[in-house]
Amino acid sequence: MDRQLETMEFIQKSLGLNLFFLRIMKEHSLILEAGIAPKNTELVEAAGEFRNGFNKLLNEAVRMADGNVSPTVLESEEIVTELTLQAEEKTEELSGIDIDMTLTKMEMLLRSGREDPGLEDAVRRLNSQAIHLTRSLADFKTTVLNGVLNCKIFTYVLPTMIEHLREEADAYIECLEKLQQGIDPYQEKHIMGAKAFWDHIMAEHAQFVAHLLDPSEVKLVQQANRFAERFFRLAREAEWIKSRGRFNRYMRELMREEIRATRDIRNFKRTGEELILACQVRSIIIPLLADHILREANHFLAVMTNR
Ligand SMILES: [Fe+2]
Ligand SMILES: [Fe+2]
Incomplete structure (x- = not known):
């Protein structure tokens, strides 16, 4: 029998996981958006919509996490590194894709500390929205992968890497589903x-x-x-x-x-x-x-x- 998480553990673990993985999913979207040949307008646009969707959820996660996230998550540099902002500036310059760097600056200023058990419902909703959007992104990755494997789509993203991006999406969903059941993933x-x-x-x-x-x-x-x-x-x-x-x-x-x-x-x-x-x-x-x-x-x- 798995131990049930206490309310604050649920909030902290959910926010920590979302801060890490929402940015990861947003960047997977960008990698596909930048890598799919421009003639596939619909796919490129869909990747851009995923990027915006994850950006929005990450924004919510960051607002809730300020003051409620565990110090170890902040210290681990899994949310942002010292180089993230610089890497984003250069990537925006090279790809022409707009990157929300205000959000990155907010992440760099995140604090641990004050813990607010009143966030439980909002965090549960965020987890459920994240599951939903990540599932759609995983399906999108499958569509792109099939197109590449059937030689219908050209992309600079290697096929094994598209599979890899999908596996990470599946892992994120699995962790979120455990958290929603009150279990530490x-x-x-x-x-x-x-x-x-x-x-x-x-x-x-x-x-x-x-x-x-x-x-x-x-x-x-x-x-x-x-x-x-x-x-x-x-x-x-x-x-x-x-x-x-x-x-x-x-x-x-x-x-x-x-x-x-x-x-x-x-x-x-x-x-x-x-x-x-x-x-x-x-x-x-x-x-x-x-x-x-x-x-x-x-x-x-x-x-x-x-x-
Ligand atoms: Fe990744
Ligand atoms: Fe990876």
């Missing part, structure tokens, strides 16, 4: 499943980086490939432990190794983003994507260390 007994999922996500990020870097960036491509191997191995080990259904000493060792690997890939991603922003690397990585995958590593680290 990242509780100890489900941690191996979460770990296997995020390991797989980290491994794919490394693969995307390797594929989106210019072939002349030999050293960075090699480093990225090594991270992919390391995280696919960690994912297999987590799956193995999960299938055996018991946590032992081996798991504690694995968690230590995991935290080391995630800190390493986080540092690699941060360096990569700094290089991209300084125009010192040859690639087709849009700056906001570099910041996006950095935040996903920060989120994974926070899941393993703080919850």
